[in-house]
Amino acid sequence: MKFLDKAKIHIRAGDGGNGSASFRREKYIEFGGPNGGDGGRGGDVIFRAVPNVNTLIDYRYKTNFAAGRGENGMGKMRTGASGETLVLPVPTGTVILSENEEIEYADLNVDGMEYLAARGGNGGWGNLHFKSPTNRAPRQANDGLPGEERTVVLRLKLIADIGLVGFPNAGKSTLLSAVTAARPKIANYPFTTLNPQLGVMYAHNREFVLVDLPGLIEGAHTGVGLGDRFLGHAERTKMILHVIDGTEQDWAARYQAIRHEMDSYGGDLINKPEMVVINKMDAISPEDLETRMAAFKKSFGRKKKPEIFIISAAGRLGIGELISAIERKFIEQEKAETNDK
Secondary structure (H helix, E strand, C coil): CCCCCEEEEEEECCCCCCCCCCECCECCECCCCECCCCCCCCCCEEEEEECCCCCCHHHCCCCEEECCCCCCCECCCECCCCCCCEEEEEECCEEEEECCCCCEEEEECCCCCEEEEECCCCCCCCHHHHCECCECCCCCCCCCCCCCEEEEEEEECCCCCEEEECCCCCCHHHHHHHHCCCCCCCCCCCCCCCCCEEEEEEECCEEEEEEECCCCCCCHHHCCCCCCHHHHHHCCCCEEEEEEECCCCCHHHHHHHHHHHHHHHCCCHHHCCEEEEEECHHHCCHHHHHHHHHHHHHCCCCCCCCEEEECECCCCECHHHHHHHHHHHHHHHHHHHHHHC
16 A cells, blocks of 8 residues: 555535425415424534554545535425535544644544544524514525535654664664564665555563654755655654664764754654664674774763664664663653653
8 A cells, every 4th residue: 555644635514404494284274384394414524543544545536525415404394314424534643734734623643533624514494493473474494504614634643652763774674674573675775765664563561663764864854855754753753763874984973964854853853762773783893883883972972872772683683682672761761751640
């Protein structure tokens, strides 16, 4: 299934049915009087978050959606049937935005969560409502009210525990395949990953959802490369796993470049708990590894250093230690959150 994380659609709730202007006509009843029923209410348009769906592809080719119209009222005080409500399923994690994307209407981040996006119009009154001592045979009835309509933007932010970020070819996809059952495309050229990839990592009795984000490069926030829009999928994560290609000469420069792109994007990504993973350790000599690690740690100066792990995702070296450290980090975060409460 093709991945799509943004769509613009037009929705329209159903119009209300018209009221009826009818009169009671029965044998032996000389003055029957008005008995027109009300029109039915128009159907609403509702967005509902559903699990096990990770794309908005259903809204790529069909972009106009309308709920059912209410039926007209009828004689014998019969009210028209209400229009059918239109329920539009979206992946859990979808944000409903205004057409210009400046207003956030709803954030459907829980399975089954719903948002009433457009209300159906009320049905018109039948002539029975207009009967009075001075107007015993009213012939007027109201038309139904139109339903609400609007254009909205759907933006999906995948729900994951850990986001993998880094330059292209740092080994993020290889790491994802090493710690989960996911099988992303892996190749020796930049931007192999064009869309976010999800995987589930198991650690003892716990499981963590990881999202592998397409590689960032310097200037991504200005649109260079694939841009930084995929960083939106890291906004919901609880931790960032920053993957660096160990064969690069200057780890600090690569690290700071990605941090700058995250800071430029916003969304508080820069302040999320972080671990740094130096990948491809089996492609570096022990002497170079030691030299580059010393220079990398020195680049932080007096700033607090993140936890740093040296692994080889392709060779499955250091993977067990990394998984254990991730589990420990989450346990520490949960304890801290509990104490804050």
